Amino acid sequence: MDGNILLKATLVVAFCTAKETLGQSLTSLQQCAANIACSLDYQHIFQGQLDNLSSSLMNEILKERINTNTALIPMLRDVDMLKYNTTNQIDGMVRHIGTIDAELAHDREYLGNLTRGLYILNNEFHAEQVIRYQDVHRLVMELDGVKHNIAVLKSSLNQLLGLPANYTDPALHYCPEKDAQILELQHNLTKLNSQYLVAETASNNAQAIMFLLQKQVVDLKGNVSVLTNELDMKNKIIASLQIQLQIAKNNQGLPVSVGSCNTSLGMESGYIQDSAITASDIHQGYAASAARLNNKSGWYTSEKAQSQDWLQIDLGLPKYVSQVATQGAPCCEVMVTNYTLQYSLDNIVWKDYEEHCQIKYFPGNSDQTSVVVHTLSNPILSRFIRFVVKDFKKDGSSNYVGMRVELYGCSV
Numbered sequence: 205m206d207g208n209i210l211l212k213a214t215l216v217v218a219f220c221t222a223k224e225t226l227g228q229s230l231t232s233l234q235q236c237a238a239n240i241a242c243s244l245d246y247q248h249i250f251q252g253q254l255d256n257l258s259s260s261l262m263n264e265i266l267k268e269r270i271n272t273n274t275a276l277i278p279m280l281r282d283v284d285m286l287k288y289n290t291t292n293q294i295d296g297m298v299r300h301i302g303t304i305d306a307e308l309a310h311d312r313e314y315l316g317n318l319t320r321g322l323y324i325l326n327n328e329f330h331a332e333q334v335i336r337y338q339d340v341h342r343l344v345m346e347l348d349g350v351k352h353n354i355a356v357l358k359s360s361l362n363q364l365l366g367l368p369a370n371y372t373d374p375a376l377h378y379c380p381e382k383d384a385q386i387l388e389l390q391h392n393l394t395k396l397n398s399q400y401l402v403a404e405t406a407s408n409n410a411q412a413i414m415f416l417l418q419k420q421v422v423d424l425k426g427n428v429s430v431l432t433n434e435l436d437m438k439n440k441i442i443a444s445l446q447i448q449l450q451i452a453k454n455n456q457g458l459p460v461s462v463g464s465c466n467t468s469l470g471m472e473s474g475y476i477q478d479s480a481i482t483a484s485d486i487h488q489g490y491a492a493s494a495a496r497l498n499n500k501s502g503w504y505t506s507e508k509a510q511s512q513d514w515l516q517i518d519l520g521l522p523k524y525v526s527q528v529a530t531q532g533a534p535c536c537e538v539m540v541t542n543y544t545l546q547y548s549l550d551n552i553v554w555k556d557y558e559e560h561c562q563i564k565y566f567p568g569n570s571d572q573t574s575v576v577v578h579t580l581s582n583p584i585l586s587r588f589i590r591f592v593v594k595d596f597k598k599d600g601s602s603n604y605v606g607m608r609v610e611l612y613g614c615s616v
Contacts, residue, residue: 301442308438315431322424332417346403357392441553465526465583465614469519472497472610480518487604492516497575497610502533504606509598511605514546515591522549525613526583530591532572533606540568540607542595547586557584565594569607583613 470476478493486492487504495503495515505513525547532539543566545557556563559581566578589611596605 304438304442308435308442311431311435311438315428315435318424318428318431322421322428325424326421332413350397350403353392354397437552465524466612467614469523469525469611469613471495471517472499476517476519480520482516482518484513485605490606495608497529497531497608499608500534502535502538502606502608504533504538504604507603508605509603511593511596513593513605515593515607515609517589517609517611518551519587519589519611522585522587522616523613524583524585524616525580525589525611527577527579527612528566528589528591529575529577529610529612530566530568531575531608532569533604533608534572536604537572537597537599538604538606539570539572540591540593540596540605541570542566542568542593544592544594545584546590546592547584548588548590549586551588554588554590558582568595575610577612585616 471481474496478491481493481495483492483495483503483505485505487506490501490504492503492515494501503515505511528545530540530543544563545566546554547557548554557580558564567576569576591607591609593605593607596603
């Protein structure tokens, strides 16, 4: 079609040129040019170009839609998976809390029964103790009476034999006429001795029973103390789980973006207070609070060959931690070369930081000044963070553990 239009335009131009050559008027020449314009199908050309442009734009829009969907579908899938996992975690935590609550109710009931039993046993023990004391007192009185009767019998026997009242010669010879009285006295003496032995045995038994009851009371008090401690621990665990559950509910479906959650949490700046920084061991003059990035003092432990020391930081409130940074101590080639991370919401239940279902071991420092930063694949939601030393530089002359650290992340 475009070729035909061009051919027509060429013929008209040639015709108009010929007429001008023959001396035609300017008006005729303008009319000829108008004929050329009419002969050219501008509307057709513009429409074709417009159609081509529209088709090209539609193709570009379609491509952008495809690319957008290709990028968006995995993100939506990840969001759905995160919501699903978060929901499962919340359900699991709710079930776990329910189980602990049931166990706690059972423990409380058992502790209540044990306390009531201990109270009853204590009352019975005191009542039994009073009775035993009365029995012992009575037995002592009876023993004193028996001893007195024995003394009287001996005195009577000596009088019958014509001997002094306090005479106790075992080789004495009795007179035949007094044998009957002597035999009766001996019989009574033997009987009183038997009663004395029975009374003494009863007294010993009473004391043994009292000792046993006292031991049982002490054991029961010990059991009550143990159960009370276990109850307190379970209450703290429940409180920790409830905090985790509340945080999980508040942040359900809101994944943490490391790019927008990497602000310094306050070690180097001093925002974290000295009292919030503790350690398992410190060298005199080098407190845990000096374990701040670029601090001129630094944290050191005492000299040692092996270490499982830790440096703990209390953030005050649960926060996301997305990055950690370490630096060697300022002096004497002291540095941590390998460490792990632990975290806790309540300073009671601690967890190891893991990646790919395994405890993550972080490479530390190889000099005293460089800062080594590690980005956590799974940002930690926690209040308490521990750097747990796994290895450190040993040069044979001074084997100290020391480091300086910083935490990066954001508020919940």
